[in-house]
Amino acid sequence: DGGITQSPKYLFRKEGQNVTLSCEQNLNHDAMYWYRQDPGQGLRLIYYSQIVNDFQKGDIAEGYSVSREKKESFPLTVTSAQKNPTAFYLCASRAGSFLAKNIQYFGAGTRLSVL
């Protein structure tokens, strides 16, 4: 089945620790996105990537880092610089720039908590 796989489902971070959230897609989509969701605030864009080896900061990139070495993979690292990392993290992908394909599809999410 085609889709977006996020892992792990739940993740716990200790003080001062970096953690990496995985996002893999087998939809052959070009663009990938990372969002953070907090209660009552909707989704906020952290980073996005249109093509391999290229990515741009979103609205709340501070304390996060990403890489895009393969088309199907877009891991997100939550660094120790992110002082309030507890949130639900969502990865999404999009097929391309044509009108009919201007839709983002989401993974099931990773819930990150601080110990």
Place this chain on the structure above:
Amino acid sequence: QKEVEQDPGPLSVPEGAIVSLNCTYSNSAFQYFMWYRQYSRKGPELLMYTYSSGNKEDGRFTAQVDKSSKYISLFIRDSQPSDSATYLCAIMTTDSWGKLQFGAGTQVVVTP
């Protein structure tokens, strides 16, 4: 001011009622309008997608866009308990490289 405003609810309705959800936006450059449904602790799934003013219908769901008022709506007819979820509006411009602006999401509870 947020670019997309959406009442977070919760909105509680009895089974069979019509659910009415809406968002307002400030940027007239927004051209594409989407509604996503998100069940608790799950990722959002696309419900409706439109890029023009007017109505679009899909089964029990109707999306309405009024660009002159910068107002979008989603109506759910004959609501079911399985419709209980958070509904997110999402809006995009033509040159935003696919970046979506999301509303806060409205939590809907349909009671049997």
